[in-house]
Amino acid sequence: MERRNRPLDGIVVIDLGQVYQGPYATYLMAKAGAFVIKVEPPGGEPVRQREAVSKGSGVPFALLNGHKKCITLDLKTEQGKAVLRKLAATADVLLENYAPGVMDRLGVGWSVLHALNPRLVYASGSGYGLSGPDCNQLAMDVTVQASSGMMSVTGFPDGPPVKAGPAVVDFLSGIHLYAGVMTALYERHFTGIGRLVEVAMQEVVYPSLASNLTFYYDHGEVPPRTGNQHGGRSAAPYNVYSASDGYVAIIGVKDSHWAGLIAAMGRTDLANDARFSTKVARVRHIDETDEIVSAWMRELTREQACRALEQHNVPHAPVRDAVEVTHDRHLHERKFLEWIDHPQYGRVAIADSPLRLHGADRLPAVASARLGADTEEIMTTVLGASPEEFRQWTQDGAFGPAAPG
Numbered sequence: 001m002e003r004r005n006r007p008l009d010g011i012v013v014i015d016l017g018q019v020y021q022g023p024y025a026t027y028l029m030a031k032a033g034a035f036v037i038k039v040e041p042p043g044g045e046p047v048r049q050r051e052a053v054s055k056g057s058g059v060p061f062a063l064l065n066g067h068k069k070c071i072t073l074d075l076k077t078e079q080g081k082a083v084l085r086k087l088a089a090t091a092d093v094l095l096e097n098y099a100p101g102v103m104d105r106l107g108v109g110w111s112v113l114h115a116l117n118p119r120l121v122y123a124s125g126s127g128y129g130l131s132g133p134d135c136n137q138l139a140m141d142v143t144v145q146a147s148s149g150m151m152s153v154t155g156f157p158d159g160p161p162v163k164a165g166p167a168v169v170d171f172l173s174g175i176h177l178y179a180g181v182m183t184a185l186y187e188r189h190f191t192g193i194g195r196l197v198e199v200a201m202q203e204v205v206y207p208s209l210a211s212n213l214t215f216y217y218d219h220g221e222v223p224p225r226t227g228n229q230h231g232g233r234s235a236a237p238y239n240v241y242s243a244s245d246g247y248v249a250i251i252g253v254k255d256s257h258w259a260g261l262i263a264a265m266g267r268t269d270l271a272n273d274a275r276f277s278t279k280v281a282r283v284r285h286i287d288e289t290d291e292i293v294s295a296w297m298r299e300l301t302r303e304q305a306c307r308a309l310e311q312h313n314v315p316h317a318p319v320r321d322a323v324e325v326t327h328d329r330h331l332h333e334r335k336f337l338e339w340i341d342h343p344q345y346g347r348v349a350i351a352d353s354p355l356r357l358h359g360a361d362r363l364p365a366v367a368s369a370r371l372g373a374d375t376e377e378i379m380t381t382v383l384g385a386s387p388e389e390f391r392q393w394t395q396d397g398a399f400g401p402a403a404p405g
Contacts, residue, residue, distance in 0.1 A: 005361045006033025011185070012382075013037065014087050015068060016096035016103075018045040020141070021125045021201070023064040024174035025181070026095055030067040030261035031353035031363055035088065037378055038068040041075070042400025044371045051344065059345050065368035066350060071379075072372040072399045075106050079398035086383050088113045088120060089385050094196075097125035100135050110196045121184040121194040125177050129200035137157055139201055141167040148205035153212045154228040172200045172208070229286065236282040237261065238288045240319060246302040246317035250293060250309065255279060265296040338365035375399055 002078040011034040015026040023038075023045075030036040041340020043049060051058025073262035074080040081329050085108060088094050094113060096103055101126075103109040111123045124130060130258065137147075145151045155162035160310050180197035214232030226233055228240040228249070237252045252258050255278065262270045262384055270276050270292070275285045282289045304319050309316040320328075326349050333338040337349045379385045379393065 001089045004033060005356055005359070006363075007360060008032040008034040011035065011093065012091045014039060014084070014091045014094040016094065016098070016376065017125070018097060018367065019047055020060070020170035021174045021177065022045070022097035024171055025123070025125070025177035025242075027064050027066070027183070028175075028178045028353050029093070029353060030121050032355065032357060033360070033363075034067040034093075036067070037091075037374075037382070038065060038070045038369075039073050039084065039087075040070065040074050040371060042372075044072075046145060046182060047220060048371060055151045055345050059342075059348055060380070062342050062345050062348055062368045063351060066366045067363055068369065069374040069378055070369035071375040074397055074400045077397045079393055079396040081108055083379070083393060083398050084108050085113070085116060087378075089117050089384075091117070091297060092185070095123040095125070095177065095181065095290065096176075099138065100126050100130050114196070117194075119188060119192060119194050121181055121188065121197060123177055123184075123199075125199050125201070127201045129203065130198050134202075141170045141201075144169045144201040144205065146311060148202045148204050149209055149212075153223050153225055157225050160227070161225070169201050169205060173199050173204045176204050193200055193387050205282065207221065229290075234283055235279075235287060235292050236286040239290050241290075241294050241305075242296040243297050243300050243302045243305050247310070248291055248297065248302055248305050249319060251315045252282075253279070253315075257314055258282065260314045261293070261309070264308040264312040265293070267292070267296070328372070336363075340365050340367060342367045344370075355368045372399065 008029055008217065009281065011029070012369035013034045015022065015038045017026055017038075023146055026034075026036050026038070045061075047061045047064075048058065051061070065307050073084055075084060083348075088108070099322040104111070110124070112124060126135070128134040128137050129146055139147075142163050145154075145168070146161070148169070150169070151161040151163055154164060176199045177197070180199055184195050184197050186234045209223075209231075211234070212223040212335050214234055215221065223231070229239040230236070235251070235253050237250050237258075238323055240247050240249045250261070252261055258276065258279075259271070262268055274281060276282050276292075277291060300308075306316060306318055325331070328337070332339075336352045336354070338352070340348055340350050342348045352365070376390055379390050380387070385393070
Protein backbone atom coordinates (compact mmCIF):
# COMPACT_ATOMS: atom_id res chain seq x y z
CA MET A 1 0.00 0.00 0.00
CA GLU A 2 1.34 3.39 -1.00
CA ARG A 3 1.82 5.68 1.99
CA ARG A 4 0.40 9.18 1.90
CA ASN A 5 0.26 12.12 4.25
CA ARG A 6 -2.80 10.96 6.16
CA PRO A 7 -3.03 10.19 9.92
CA LEU A 8 -4.21 6.59 9.54
CA ASP A 9 -1.99 5.58 6.63
CA GLY A 10 -0.85 1.99 7.12
CA ILE A 11 -3.77 1.06 9.40
CA VAL A 12 -5.73 -1.90 8.04
CA VAL A 13 -9.37 -2.12 9.09
CA ILE A 14 -11.69 -5.11 8.65
CA ASP A 15 -15.16 -3.58 8.41
CA LEU A 16 -17.99 -5.94 9.30
CA GLY A 17 -20.27 -2.99 9.98
CA GLN A 18 -23.81 -2.86 8.72
CA VAL A 19 -26.54 -0.22 8.31
CA TYR A 20 -25.23 3.15 9.63
CA GLN A 21 -23.46 2.76 12.97
CA GLY A 22 -20.50 0.59 11.98
CA PRO A 23 -20.11 1.83 8.40
CA TYR A 24 -19.98 5.47 9.54
CA ALA A 25 -17.20 4.73 12.02
CA THR A 26 -15.13 2.98 9.35
CA TYR A 27 -15.93 5.69 6.79
CA LEU A 28 -14.28 8.21 9.12
CA MET A 29 -11.29 5.88 9.32
CA ALA A 30 -11.14 5.52 5.54
CA LYS A 31 -11.26 9.29 5.05
CA ALA A 32 -8.37 9.60 7.53
CA GLY A 33 -6.29 7.27 5.36
CA ALA A 34 -6.98 3.78 6.73
CA PHE A 35 -7.12 0.84 4.33
CA VAL A 36 -10.66 -0.38 4.96
CA ILE A 37 -11.82 -3.80 3.76
CA LYS A 38 -15.61 -3.91 3.86
CA VAL A 39 -16.78 -7.47 4.38
CA GLU A 40 -20.37 -8.22 3.34
CA PRO A 41 -22.43 -11.39 3.25
CA PRO A 42 -23.05 -12.81 -0.24
CA GLY A 43 -26.27 -10.83 -0.71
CA GLY A 44 -24.82 -7.58 0.54
CA GLU A 45 -25.38 -5.78 3.83
CA PRO A 46 -28.91 -4.51 4.64
CA VAL A 47 -28.50 -0.95 3.33
CA ARG A 48 -27.03 -2.11 0.03
CA GLN A 49 -30.05 -4.41 -0.33
CA ARG A 50 -32.40 -1.41 -0.11
CA GLU A 51 -31.59 -0.51 -3.70
CA ALA A 52 -34.13 -3.19 -4.62
CA VAL A 53 -36.80 -0.83 -3.23
CA SER A 54 -35.70 2.23 -5.21
CA LYS A 55 -32.63 4.04 -6.47
CA GLY A 56 -32.86 6.61 -3.66
CA SER A 57 -33.12 3.87 -1.03
CA GLY A 58 -29.64 2.69 -2.00
CA VAL A 59 -28.03 6.14 -1.79
CA PRO A 60 -27.19 5.89 1.96
CA PHE A 61 -24.87 3.00 1.08
CA ALA A 62 -23.03 5.22 -1.39
CA LEU A 63 -22.70 7.96 1.24
CA LEU A 64 -21.05 5.73 3.85
CA ASN A 65 -18.89 3.32 1.88
CA GLY A 66 -16.63 5.23 -0.45
CA HIS A 67 -12.87 4.58 -0.19
CA LYS A 68 -13.49 1.03 1.03
CA LYS A 69 -12.49 -2.22 -0.65
CA CYS A 70 -15.69 -4.27 -0.94
CA ILE A 71 -15.48 -8.03 -0.60
CA THR A 72 -17.95 -10.79 0.18
CA LEU A 73 -17.44 -13.58 2.71
CA ASP A 74 -19.91 -16.24 3.69
CA LEU A 75 -19.24 -16.57 7.40
CA LYS A 76 -21.64 -19.49 7.60
CA THR A 77 -19.03 -21.60 5.80
CA GLU A 78 -15.84 -22.87 7.36
CA GLN A 79 -13.80 -21.53 4.44
CA GLY A 80 -15.35 -18.07 4.79
CA LYS A 81 -14.48 -17.98 8.49
CA ALA A 82 -10.97 -19.22 7.72
CA VAL A 83 -10.47 -16.35 5.27
CA LEU A 84 -11.68 -13.83 7.87
CA ARG A 85 -9.21 -15.21 10.40
CA LYS A 86 -6.43 -14.83 7.82
CA LEU A 87 -7.40 -11.20 7.26
CA ALA A 88 -7.62 -10.49 10.99
CA ALA A 89 -4.22 -12.08 11.63
CA THR A 90 -2.42 -9.06 10.18
CA ALA A 91 -5.07 -6.34 10.52
CA ASP A 92 -4.97 -3.47 12.99
CA VAL A 93 -8.71 -3.09 13.60
CA LEU A 94 -11.79 -5.27 13.23
CA LEU A 95 -15.14 -3.56 13.71
CA GLU A 96 -18.55 -5.24 13.84
CA ASN A 97 -22.03 -4.32 14.99
CA TYR A 98 -23.76 -7.66 14.93
CA ALA A 99 -25.96 -8.69 17.84
CA PRO A 100 -23.88 -9.71 20.88
CA GLY A 101 -22.65 -13.28 20.67
CA VAL A 102 -22.96 -13.70 16.90
CA MET A 103 -19.23 -13.44 16.22
CA ASP A 104 -18.41 -15.76 19.12
CA ARG A 105 -20.84 -18.38 17.85
CA LEU A 106 -19.19 -18.16 14.43
CA GLY A 107 -15.79 -18.78 16.03
CA VAL A 108 -14.38 -15.36 15.01
CA GLY A 109 -15.09 -13.33 18.14
CA TRP A 110 -12.78 -11.24 20.30
CA SER A 111 -11.14 -14.04 22.27
CA VAL A 112 -10.27 -16.08 19.17
CA LEU A 113 -8.98 -13.16 17.14
CA HIS A 114 -7.07 -11.61 20.06
CA ALA A 115 -5.24 -14.90 20.58
CA LEU A 116 -4.49 -15.00 16.87
CA ASN A 117 -3.37 -11.36 16.68
CA PRO A 118 -2.72 -9.68 20.05
CA ARG A 119 -2.22 -6.30 18.33
CA LEU A 120 -5.76 -6.30 16.94
CA VAL A 121 -8.16 -3.63 18.20
CA TYR A 122 -11.59 -5.29 18.18
CA ALA A 123 -14.53 -2.85 18.18
CA SER A 124 -18.08 -3.98 18.91
CA GLY A 125 -21.17 -1.81 18.52
CA SER A 126 -24.48 -2.99 19.92
CA GLY A 127 -27.76 -1.70 21.25
CA TYR A 128 -27.28 -2.42 24.95
CA GLY A 129 -23.71 -3.64 25.33
CA LEU A 130 -22.01 -7.01 25.71
CA SER A 131 -23.20 -7.57 29.27
CA GLY A 132 -26.17 -6.84 31.51
CA PRO A 133 -29.74 -8.16 31.55
CA ASP A 134 -30.73 -6.42 28.30
CA CYS A 135 -27.65 -7.29 26.25
CA ASN A 136 -29.53 -9.71 23.98
CA GLN A 137 -32.37 -7.30 23.25
CA LEU A 138 -32.56 -6.59 19.51
CA ALA A 139 -31.84 -2.95 18.73
CA MET A 140 -32.19 -0.50 15.87
CA ASP A 141 -31.99 3.29 15.88
CA VAL A 142 -35.71 3.83 16.47
CA THR A 143 -36.02 1.19 19.20
CA VAL A 144 -33.09 2.68 21.08
CA GLN A 145 -34.59 6.15 20.70
CA ALA A 146 -37.60 4.64 22.46
CA SER A 147 -35.77 2.75 25.20
CA SER A 148 -33.16 5.40 25.97
CA GLY A 149 -35.57 8.18 26.93
CA MET A 150 -34.89 10.22 23.79
CA MET A 151 -38.31 9.63 22.26
CA SER A 152 -40.14 10.46 25.49
CA VAL A 153 -38.84 14.06 25.41
CA THR A 154 -39.27 14.59 21.66
CA GLY A 155 -42.47 16.16 20.38
CA PHE A 156 -45.05 18.56 21.82
CA PRO A 157 -46.70 18.30 25.24
CA ASP A 158 -50.14 17.54 23.79
CA GLY A 159 -48.88 14.94 21.32
CA PRO A 160 -47.39 11.45 21.41
CA PRO A 161 -43.66 10.68 21.68
CA VAL A 162 -41.92 11.27 18.35
CA LYS A 163 -38.71 9.84 16.97
CA ALA A 164 -36.02 12.23 15.78
CA GLY A 165 -36.12 12.65 12.01
CA PRO A 166 -32.50 11.57 11.34
CA ALA A 167 -30.94 8.32 12.57
CA VAL A 168 -29.23 10.17 15.40
CA VAL A 169 -28.51 7.16 17.61
CA ASP A 170 -26.82 5.19 14.84
CA PHE A 171 -24.53 8.07 13.97
CA LEU A 172 -23.89 9.19 17.55
CA SER A 173 -22.83 5.65 18.45
CA GLY A 174 -20.80 5.38 15.23
CA ILE A 175 -18.82 8.46 16.26
CA HIS A 176 -18.20 6.89 19.67
CA LEU A 177 -17.01 3.69 17.98
CA TYR A 178 -14.52 5.73 15.97
CA ALA A 179 -13.34 7.47 19.15
CA GLY A 180 -12.97 4.14 20.97
CA VAL A 181 -10.88 2.67 18.17
CA MET A 182 -8.64 5.75 18.04
CA THR A 183 -8.17 5.61 21.82
CA ALA A 184 -7.20 1.93 21.68
CA LEU A 185 -4.82 2.49 18.77
CA TYR A 186 -3.12 5.29 20.72
CA GLU A 187 -2.69 2.96 23.70
CA ARG A 188 -1.36 0.20 21.43
CA HIS A 189 1.38 2.53 20.25
CA PHE A 190 2.88 2.23 23.75
CA THR A 191 1.85 -1.28 24.81
CA GLY A 192 1.88 -3.15 21.51
CA ILE A 193 -1.38 -4.83 22.56
CA GLY A 194 -4.86 -4.21 21.22
CA ARG A 195 -8.01 -4.41 23.27
CA LEU A 196 -11.75 -4.95 23.00
CA VAL A 197 -13.71 -1.70 22.59
CA GLU A 198 -17.48 -1.71 22.93
CA VAL A 199 -20.09 1.00 22.45
CA ALA A 200 -23.74 0.57 23.47
CA MET A 201 -26.26 2.73 21.61
CA GLN A 202 -28.41 3.23 24.70
CA GLU A 203 -25.45 4.53 26.69
CA VAL A 204 -24.37 7.14 24.16
CA VAL A 205 -27.85 8.72 24.33
CA TYR A 206 -28.06 9.27 28.09
CA PRO A 207 -25.64 12.23 28.32
CA SER A 208 -27.66 14.00 25.61
CA LEU A 209 -30.62 14.12 28.02
CA ALA A 210 -28.73 16.62 30.19
CA SER A 211 -31.17 19.50 29.64
CA ASN A 212 -34.26 17.34 29.99
CA LEU A 213 -33.10 15.86 33.28
CA THR A 214 -33.24 19.38 34.75
CA PHE A 215 -36.98 18.89 35.23
CA TYR A 216 -36.51 15.61 37.07
CA TYR A 217 -33.96 17.05 39.50
CA ASP A 218 -36.01 20.21 40.05
CA HIS A 219 -39.43 18.59 40.50
CA GLY A 220 -38.88 14.86 40.94
CA GLU A 221 -41.17 14.26 37.98
CA VAL A 222 -40.89 12.79 34.50
CA PRO A 223 -39.41 15.41 32.11
CA PRO A 224 -42.12 16.56 29.69
CA ARG A 225 -41.99 16.98 25.95
CA THR A 226 -41.32 20.66 25.35
CA GLY A 227 -41.71 20.92 21.58
CA ASN A 228 -39.12 23.35 20.30
CA GLN A 229 -38.56 25.03 23.64
CA HIS A 230 -35.46 24.27 25.71
CA GLY A 231 -35.60 20.72 27.05
CA GLY A 232 -35.30 21.92 30.62
CA ARG A 233 -37.33 25.07 30.04
CA SER A 234 -34.40 26.97 31.47
CA ALA A 235 -33.60 29.30 28.57
CA ALA A 236 -35.81 31.85 26.78
CA PRO A 237 -36.23 32.77 24.04
CA TYR A 238 -35.39 29.28 22.78
CA ASN A 239 -37.83 28.15 20.15
CA VAL A 240 -38.73 27.83 16.50
CA TYR A 241 -40.89 30.73 15.35
CA SER A 242 -43.19 30.93 12.35
CA ALA A 243 -42.44 33.52 9.67
CA SER A 244 -44.81 34.30 6.79
CA ASP A 245 -43.03 31.78 4.54
CA GLY A 246 -41.25 29.36 6.84
CA TYR A 247 -39.64 29.02 10.24
CA VAL A 248 -36.65 30.47 12.10
CA ALA A 249 -34.93 29.07 15.19
CA ILE A 250 -33.88 31.71 17.72
CA ILE A 251 -31.87 31.13 20.88
CA GLY A 252 -31.11 33.82 23.43
CA VAL A 253 -29.10 32.39 26.29
CA LYS A 254 -27.35 35.65 27.23
CA ASP A 255 -28.70 39.03 28.21
CA SER A 256 -26.74 40.46 25.27
CA HIS A 257 -28.72 38.18 22.95
CA TRP A 258 -31.98 39.58 24.32
CA ALA A 259 -30.72 43.13 23.92
CA GLY A 260 -29.91 42.39 20.28
CA LEU A 261 -33.28 40.71 19.75
CA ILE A 262 -35.38 43.57 21.09
CA ALA A 263 -33.32 45.96 18.98
CA ALA A 264 -33.99 43.80 15.90
CA MET A 265 -37.71 43.76 16.74
CA GLY A 266 -37.82 47.50 17.38
CA ARG A 267 -38.97 46.78 20.95
CA THR A 268 -36.31 48.50 23.03
CA ASP A 269 -39.19 49.51 25.32
CA LEU A 270 -38.87 46.01 26.77
CA ALA A 271 -35.34 46.65 28.05
CA ASN A 272 -36.58 47.79 31.47
CA ASP A 273 -39.61 45.52 31.70
CA ALA A 274 -39.07 43.46 34.85
CA ARG A 275 -40.64 40.39 33.19
CA PHE A 276 -37.85 40.24 30.60
CA SER A 277 -34.88 42.18 31.98
CA THR A 278 -32.88 39.12 33.09
CA LYS A 279 -32.34 35.54 31.96
CA VAL A 280 -34.18 34.21 34.99
CA ALA A 281 -37.11 36.57 34.50
CA ARG A 282 -37.52 35.55 30.87
CA VAL A 283 -37.63 31.88 31.86
CA ARG A 284 -40.23 32.67 34.53
CA HIS A 285 -42.29 34.32 31.77
CA ILE A 286 -41.33 31.92 28.99
CA ASP A 287 -44.71 31.86 27.25
CA GLU A 288 -44.99 35.66 27.24
CA THR A 289 -41.44 35.89 25.89
CA ASP A 290 -42.29 33.49 23.08
CA GLU A 291 -45.49 35.37 22.21
CA ILE A 292 -43.60 38.66 21.80
CA VAL A 293 -41.11 37.05 19.41
CA SER A 294 -43.88 35.17 17.57
CA ALA A 295 -45.91 38.32 16.99
CA TRP A 296 -42.88 40.05 15.43
CA MET A 297 -41.93 37.05 13.31
CA ARG A 298 -45.38 36.55 11.81
CA GLU A 299 -45.11 39.82 9.91
CA LEU A 300 -41.80 38.95 8.22
CA THR A 301 -40.45 36.54 5.67
CA ARG A 302 -37.80 34.10 6.75
CA GLU A 303 -35.13 36.08 4.93
CA GLN A 304 -36.22 39.42 6.44
CA ALA A 305 -36.17 38.01 9.95
CA CYS A 306 -32.75 36.41 9.50
CA ARG A 307 -31.30 39.61 8.08
CA ALA A 308 -32.48 41.63 11.10
CA LEU A 309 -31.26 39.02 13.58
CA GLU A 310 -27.86 38.78 11.92
CA GLN A 311 -27.48 42.56 12.02
CA HIS A 312 -27.93 42.50 15.79
CA ASN A 313 -25.86 39.36 16.53
CA VAL A 314 -28.73 37.18 17.71
CA PRO A 315 -28.12 33.40 17.45
CA HIS A 316 -30.56 32.13 14.85
CA ALA A 317 -30.96 29.95 11.77
CA PRO A 318 -33.64 29.43 9.16
CA VAL A 319 -35.27 26.01 9.28
CA ARG A 320 -34.09 24.54 6.01
CA ASP A 321 -35.21 21.33 4.39
CA ALA A 322 -32.91 18.47 3.38
CA VAL A 323 -32.88 19.55 -0.27
CA GLU A 324 -31.79 23.08 0.64
CA VAL A 325 -28.95 21.70 2.74
CA THR A 326 -27.87 19.28 0.00
CA HIS A 327 -27.45 22.26 -2.34
CA ASP A 328 -25.94 24.55 0.32
CA ARG A 329 -23.29 26.81 -1.23
CA HIS A 330 -21.26 26.99 2.00
CA LEU A 331 -20.99 23.20 2.33
CA HIS A 332 -20.03 22.81 -1.32
CA GLU A 333 -17.44 25.60 -1.27
CA ARG A 334 -15.81 23.97 1.75
CA LYS A 335 -15.95 20.71 -0.23
CA PHE A 336 -17.76 18.96 2.57
CA LEU A 337 -20.37 18.08 -0.05
CA GLU A 338 -19.30 17.11 -3.56
CA TRP A 339 -21.43 15.95 -6.46
CA ILE A 340 -20.47 12.69 -8.14
CA ASP A 341 -22.08 10.63 -10.87
CA HIS A 342 -22.66 7.27 -9.20
CA PRO A 343 -22.89 4.30 -11.59
CA GLN A 344 -25.98 2.95 -9.81
CA TYR A 345 -27.65 5.90 -8.12
CA GLY A 346 -27.01 8.77 -10.54
CA ARG A 347 -25.98 12.24 -9.40
CA VAL A 348 -25.36 12.11 -5.65
CA ALA A 349 -23.90 14.60 -3.14
CA ILE A 350 -21.23 12.75 -1.14
CA ALA A 351 -20.31 14.06 2.31
CA ASP A 352 -16.69 14.34 3.41
CA SER A 353 -15.58 13.47 6.93
CA PRO A 354 -16.45 16.28 9.37
CA LEU A 355 -12.94 15.77 10.81
CA ARG A 356 -10.79 18.46 9.17
CA LEU A 357 -7.23 17.15 9.28
CA HIS A 358 -5.36 20.24 8.17
CA GLY A 359 -2.17 19.58 6.28
CA ALA A 360 -3.13 15.99 5.42
CA ASP A 361 -3.74 14.83 1.87
CA ARG A 362 -7.46 14.96 1.22
CA LEU A 363 -9.35 12.07 -0.33
CA PRO A 364 -11.89 13.18 -2.95
CA ALA A 365 -15.48 11.99 -3.07
CA VAL A 366 -15.78 8.61 -4.77
CA ALA A 367 -18.48 6.06 -5.50
CA SER A 368 -18.92 3.02 -3.29
CA ALA A 369 -17.78 -0.18 -4.94
CA ARG A 370 -20.07 -2.89 -6.30
CA LEU A 371 -20.82 -5.87 -4.10
CA GLY A 372 -17.72 -8.08 -3.94
CA ALA A 373 -15.90 -5.97 -6.52
CA ASP A 374 -12.56 -6.13 -4.70
CA THR A 375 -12.67 -9.69 -3.40
CA GLU A 376 -10.07 -11.15 -5.75
CA GLU A 377 -7.76 -8.16 -5.32
CA ILE A 378 -7.82 -8.44 -1.51
CA MET A 379 -7.36 -12.20 -1.54
CA THR A 380 -4.35 -12.02 -3.84
CA THR A 381 -2.64 -8.80 -2.72
CA VAL A 382 -3.42 -8.72 1.01
CA LEU A 383 -3.47 -12.46 1.72
CA GLY A 384 -1.05 -13.39 -1.06
CA ALA A 385 -3.32 -16.12 -2.40
CA SER A 386 -2.39 -17.66 -5.73
CA PRO A 387 -4.98 -17.72 -8.54
CA GLU A 388 -5.40 -21.43 -7.81
CA GLU A 389 -6.06 -20.81 -4.11
CA PHE A 390 -8.57 -18.09 -4.94
CA ARG A 391 -10.41 -20.41 -7.30
CA GLN A 392 -10.45 -23.10 -4.63
CA TRP A 393 -11.82 -20.72 -2.01
CA THR A 394 -14.51 -19.68 -4.49
CA GLN A 395 -15.44 -23.32 -5.18
CA ASP A 396 -15.55 -23.97 -1.42
CA GLY A 397 -18.13 -21.21 -1.02
CA ALA A 398 -15.99 -18.77 0.97
CA PHE A 399 -17.45 -15.79 -0.90
CA GLY A 400 -20.97 -17.05 -1.36
CA PRO A 401 -22.74 -19.21 -3.92
CA ALA A 402 -21.71 -17.05 -6.89
CA ALA A 403 -18.18 -16.01 -7.85
CA PRO A 404 -17.63 -12.38 -6.76
CA GLY A 405 -16.36 -9.46 -8.75
